[in-house]
Amino acid sequence: MTDYQDTEGIKKKLEEQEKTIEEYTNILKRLQADFENYVKRTDKEKEEFANYSNHKLVSKLLNVVDDFEKALELTKNNKEIADGLEIVYKQLNKLLQEEGVVQINAIGNKLDPFKHEVIDVINGNEDDVVIEELQKGYIMKNKVLRPSKVRIIKSGGKE
Structure with missing residues (x-):
């Protein structure tokens, strides 16, 4: 075997190893992208679940707001009761506003x-x-x- 043949064999092995490295690098990049997409998707799902839970609770609170408005209307002639109801009503509305309602x-x-x-x-x-x-x-x-x-x-x- 000559030096030339040895060099050609080494070049061929080197090219094969470079191809293998490139294949592994591409696989690694795809896995990394898949993992990043997975993280984004799960974060979005968590946020959607939290929003859904909040929507459900806030929807139920809207009937309480309606009842407070009716109570305020019915007690407007009794200042002391109306003032107490008004304080709670304002707090409830503030809470809803803070939640984006x-x-x-x-x-x-x-x-x-x-x-x-x-x-x-x-x-x-x-x-x-x-x-x-x-x-x-x-x-x-x-x-x-x-x-x-x-x-x-x-x-x-x-x-």
Whole structure:
């Protein structure tokens, strides 16, 4: 065997090892990318689960808010009771705001079927404009918790 043949054999082995290294490097890069995607996906799933849990709890609290509003209306002639209820009502609203809950602005706006639930339609000269809010609606983190129950005006509606 000559030096030339030895050199060629070594070059061939070196090329094979370089290919093997490149294959392993590519596999490693894919595994690393897959792992990073896995971490991102699980983080997103955790966040979605937490948001879902919060949405469920906050949705239940909205009925309590409604009851407080009714109680405030009924006790407005009794200042002491109304003041006590008002304090708790403000704390509850502050808590909801801190969680990202926003009231849907319905009156005077065009009907949005994703945000409004039509309870009544009256005849008028405008189409699909909310004229009265029968129950407040709320959004949390761009998701409707509860649509506003509304009365709309519509040309050709009931008189």
